[in-house]
Amino acid sequence: MHEITKRILAGDVRGAARAITCIENDYPERSQILQEIFPYTGRAKLIGITGTPGAGKSSMVDCLIGFLRSQGLTVGVAAVDPTSPFTGGALLGDRVRMQNHALDTGVFIRSMGTRGSLGGLSRNTKDAVRVLDAYGCDVILIETVGVGQSELDVMNIADTTIVVLNPGGGDSVQAFKAGIMEIADLFVINKADLPGVDKLETEVEQMLDLVKHDAPWRPPISKTISTQNLGMADMWNEVLRHQAFLESSGEWQKKRAKQLQEEVLDIVNYQMFVRMQNFVQKGAFADELSGVAQRQLDPYSVAEKMVRTWFPQ
């Protein structure tokens, strides 16, 4: 067993942090650690939290962490920021939050930035969440900004997805409705002391009538005021209610099984890509690639030739 695996399973916070660094940088020990911790995962509650910037997501998460700690639960946070591929993904408000909980060993907060491509963010986040799970976090919050494709991929990791709305957000529901309605298991109207709450609630209900009219789970709407630390217990109750629904539903087991199988193909695909890149860096198909760069050959024919060579089956 790898030294880092031992440290994770022993609840060593620096071991967990080190493992996530290995994941983000794709160090050689990544695979071994993940193989070894896998049997110790699947225990934590995975909660996705998303919403447009400015919806007060960060302060709501901060509040929720405090509530969960008061219930004696340990909390991991993977703060994912796919909109900042260049900065490495420093989430707004993240540093503040880290300071609030810096002295609490029951809270582990980690920012996940975009490194690489090809689904790298959701793969890395999934693996980091497994580390937090094996490390012993009871609840893992997976927080993202917005609802682009990357965020949807990331939210797919969560069992329960919370969408945070802001009564002052105006067209936020309209703008993002397609994606949001499909992934939300629970809506939270944060800043519920501001005007516009009833209107927003009605809008969301109307959209749910349209989209979820025959779904077995209709997302409830919770209201919170994170600046006053209000509404957390109610919101958490809705989360637990959703998780109970999931467990009683056979579909959920099927979905999880299917996701694990898809993950295998995703890893294979990534590994093959890495190998392929190595070959190319060592000079494989150099003439053909140079021809493409000069537009003398088309990329499609050259790609076909490579596939026939490398994957002839």
Add this chain to the structure above:
Amino acid sequence: MHEITKRILAGDVRGAARAITCIENDYPERSQILQEIFPYTGRAKLIGITGTPGAGKSSMVDCLIGFLRSQGLTVGVAAVDPTSPFTGGALLGDRVRMQNHALDTGVFIRSMGTRGSLGGLSRNTKDAVRVLDAYGCDVILIETVGVGQSELDVMNIADTTIVVLNPGGGDSVQAFKAGIMEIADLFVINKADLPGVDKLETEVEQMLDLVKHDAPWRPPISKTISTQNLGMADMWNEVLRHQAFLESSGEWQKKRAKQLQEEVLDIVNYQMFVRMQNFVQKGAFADELSGVAQRQLDPYSVAEKMVRTWFPQ
């Protein structure tokens, strides 16, 4: 030569539409058509247009199309909406625009939705843009919503990227600054008749001072009022100035060559993934995958075994 290729090169609009359908659905003729049209591509100006929802992007594009037509240029539009993987990507305002230009054979508008994953959107968009290029469009506008990772991948196709800002947008610059600043070649403040224009302009300039202080190209800021059809000629001049800058810069040629080579590997990777999925559907590694689904095996070990079998080199 494929029948559809002939029709594209003959300027048959339905041939071009048919080719894009082949691309989006990954029909068998896709590859042949793309190989055949490749020598006829690389001529059109590729302009990316992005901005947060509500920035007036759609109406600005509508206006720009009118301006370009008045200059005797033919225009293709690939409207990409990665935020709507479930609806197939019907962009807000898209239908209206289509009606405005429905009778003009010099305008070709196509919505690109999210089908599949693994960079499918940017690959499909790139290929659709090639079709529009070979079909004879002088200018191709690639329009996206927001600036998530998918949008950045899509914008990478463009030579010049325009970021549309809204003086009433409040925190839009703040929220998206990291991504936006890196990809923008030109900022456009649309709705420039609204209050807040000077403030927004100052904010953008300040951010440019920070991010682009030593860059060879400093993105200019244009102002437009698309409801009054104002500012289009100035904006287009800035686009042309940027394209002249690109052509005089050797770096750009290198970047394009590198992108073409990366595209080859991207296609190879996708093709290998498709083959792999076919094998799995036919029962390859069924026991191992079933073990993963039941959490008796970990996905990482099974993936490694598959890679060793399929890609032993």
